Amino acid sequence: MDAEIGYLTPGRTRRRSIARTIFAGSIGNTVEWFDWTIYTVFAIYFSNQFFPSQDTTVALLATFSVFAIGFFMRPLGGWLIGTFSDRHGRRSALTLSILLMAVPSLVIALLPTYSQIGVFAPILLVLARMTQGLSVGGEYGAATTFLTESAPAKRRGFYGSFLFLSIALGLLIASGIAWVLTNNLNRTQMELFGWRIPFLIGGLASLIGLWLRRNVDETQAYKDMANKGEIPKRSLRWIWRHHRPAVLRLIGTSVLPAFSFYLFVSYLPIYAIQRGGATPEVAFRASTVSIAIFMCALPFFGRFSDRFGRKPQLIAFACAYLFFLYPVVNSVGSGFWSVLLVECFGLLAYGLYASIAPAMMAELFNTEVRAVGIGAFYNVVIALLGGTTPYLMAWLQSINLESWFLVYVCAGAAISLYSFIEMPETRGKTLD
Template identity: 60%
Template sequence: MANDASTVVGTHSDPAAPLTLATAWRPIIAGSIGNTIEWFDWSIYTAFALYFGPQFFPSDSETAALLATFGVFAVGFGMRPVGGLLIGLFNDRVGRRAALTLTILMMALPSLVIGLLPTYASIGIAAPILMVLARMVQGVSVGGEYGAAATFLAESAPRSRRGFYSGFMFFSIALGLLFASALAWLLTSMLSKEQMIDYGWRIPFLIGSLGSFVGLWLRRSVAEPEAFKQQKLHAGPVRHPLRTLWREHPQALRRMVGISLLGAFAFYLFVSYIPVHAIRTSGAAPTVAYAASTLALAIFMVSQPLFGMFSDRWGRRPQLILFALGYLLLLYPVISMINASFTTILAVELFGLLFYGLYSSIAPAVKAELFSTDVRALGIGLPYNLVVAIFGGTTPYLMTWLQSLGHGDWFLFYVSGAALVSLVAFWRMPETNGQSLR
C-alpha cells in the first residue's frame, strides 16, 4: 500500500486533480523534514555562540571572540556553493531521494562531532580546526539541501499546487528555527551561565544529530518524482551538466542571481539582527525582544503554505514584486521606529518576515520553473548558494562589525540596494505559474 501511495504522488501531474492528504503528505514531509533538522542544527551555532565561542577561539576581547565565531559561520556559508555544485550534480545524475539522504547524513555527523568536541584548553589549536572542518561539511550539506529539497517538492507537486507544496520548505525551516529558539530558552532558563558554558551548549548539537536519523528514515521511504523518472528513462543524465547549464540556461542563471539577492539578506536581517538591534539600541529586555521574534517567526511559518496557495491562484510575479517593493520603500522607516516595547518589536518583525514570506513561500517553485529536469537541481543549487554565501553568509559578521562602530543603520541602506536589484529582476521575469516541469 505504501508503494502505491508513493506512485500516486510521483505521477500526480493533472492540474485539475484534487489535492488530498493521501497525495500530498508523503512528498511534503519527506522534502521538508530535512530542512527542519538541518536548520535546527545550523541555527543553534549562532544561538549558542556566546557560550562556546570563547572556548574555541580564546581572546581577551569578548567581541573579538564572537567575531571569530561568526567568521566560522561565514566559512560554513562559503562551502554552500560547493554543496550546490557537488550535490546538484549528484542529484541530477543519481536521483532526488539519494541526494536528500546524503545531505541529511552530512548534517548529522558534524553536529555529533561538535557536541562532543574538546575545547581549546584541552586540545589546543586542534579544537578550532575541527570546529571549522565540521562547519565546512555542514555548509556543503546546507548548500546541497536547498537545491535538493526545492527540486523534490516542485517535481512532486501537481502543476496547479506547486506553490502550495513549495510553501512547506520555509515552513519547515521556520519550524527548525523555532525548535532551536525554544531549546535555547529552555536551557538558559534551567541552567546557569556557568553551566551553559561548561556543558549546556553541547546539548542542542547532540539532539540535532539524533533527530537527523529520524529524517534519514523518512526520506529513504519516498518515491522519485515522475519528472525525474521520465528524464532518466528517456534521456538519461547529460554528459556535461555545467556546460549545458551555462549554454542552454544563461537567462535563467542571471534571473537566479537577481531573484535570490534580496532574500539572502532578508531572512538573516529579521531572524538574527532585529532582536539584537532592539536590545542594544533601544534598551529592550532580551526576554521581550526574543519573545516578539519567536511569535513573529511562528506567524511567518503558518503563512508559508497560504502564500503558496495564493501564488497558485494569482501568479508568482505579483507576490515577488510586492516583496521587493515593500523592502525598498519601507525597510528603513519601519526599522527606525523600533523601541523597547513588545508590540513595536513584533510589528517590525511581522513587517519583515511576512513581506519576505511572499518570496520564500514560492521560491522553490519559481526557481524550479526556470530550469529543465536534466540540470534543475544544479541550476537551483549553484547560483542560489553563491549569492547566499557572498551576501547572506557575511551578514552576521557585517552587522556585528557595523554595530561595534556605531553605524548599524548602514546595513539597512545596503539591503535597500539589494531590494532594487531584485525588484528589477522580478519585474522583468515572465509568469511561470502552471508551467510544465517535463
C-alpha cells in the same frame, strides 16, 4: 457501504502520500537549520573550550569565523549535491545532504576540547562545520527540486511553501531548546556539558530524517528523464552558456531575499535594543512570535500564488521593501507591539517571496540541471550578500551609520523588483 469505503480509500491514500512527500522533503530542512542555528546560539558557552584565550571576545570571534567558513561552503555544497541530484536522483541527494549534517552534529556533540586533545579540537570543529556548510548548500537545491517535482502543477506553490516553513520551524525549535536549557542549567553547567545537548539532539534527529527519506519515492520528473537513457553530465559552464537567462533571473530575484531573512531575524532585535530602547527580553520575544506568524502564513501565500500567479506576490514583496523599509524600521520603539509590528512587516512581506521561491526557481530550469542550477547559483548570492551581512552591519554600527544598511537593502530591492517585473509568469507551467 463497501462502495463508499472503496471510494474514500484512494482519497485517504493520496492525502497520506501527499503528507508523506511534504514531510520527507521538509523534515531535513527543519533538522538542518536547527543544527545550523544552534552553533551560533550556543557559541558563547563553548568558544573558550576550542579557542582558549584570555579575552573571551577573541575566542568568540574565532568561533564565529568558523561559522563564516561554513557559510561560504554553501555554494560548493549546492554545486556538488546539486550535480549528484541531477545525476543520481532527488531521493539520493536528500539522503546524502541529511547524512552530511547528522555526522558532524554528532561529532561536535562528542568532540574533546582543546585542553584534552590540543590543536586537533579546533581543526575537527572547523572540518565538521565545513561539512555542515556543504550540507545546507546542497539541501536547498535538493529539497526544492524534490518538493516542486512531486507537486501537481496547480499546487506547486503550496507544496514549495513548506520548504521555508520547515526552516522557520527549525529556528523556533532551536530557540525553544536554548530557552529550556538556559533556564534549567547555570552558566558553569552550560559550559561543561549543556551546550553539547542540542548537538546531540540534532544529530539523532537527523538520523531519523535519514530513515524517513530513504523510504520516499523518486519524483516522476526525474524518472521520466532517467527512462530516456543516459543522463548527460552538465558543468556550470554549460549551464551558464545554455541557461543564461534563467541563471541571471535567479541571481536578480535572489538579491533582496539574501538580505531579508537575516535582516529581520538577526538584525532587527539588536536594532530595536540599540536604537528603539527595547529590552532584550521584549525584542527577542517579539522576534520569536513574528517567526511563528511568518511560518503559519507561508502555506496560505503558496496557495494564493497557485491561484493568482507568482509575479503579483513577488512585485508586492519588492515594493514593500523599496518604499517602506526605511521608515518602518526606523519607527521601531521600545514596546513589545512596536517591535512585533515592525518584525511582522518585514517577515510577512518576505513570506510573499519565500512561500513561492522553490516553485519559481524550479520553473526556471529543466529537469536535467534543476538541482545544480538552483543550488549552485542561489547559494553564491546568499554567500556573497547574506554571508557578509553580519560583518557589514557590525562595521556600520561601530561608526554609528547602521541606518545606511537599510539604504543598501533598498538598493537590493530595486534590483530584485526589476527582475520580478521582467520575468515571465510561470504559474501552472509543466516541468520539462
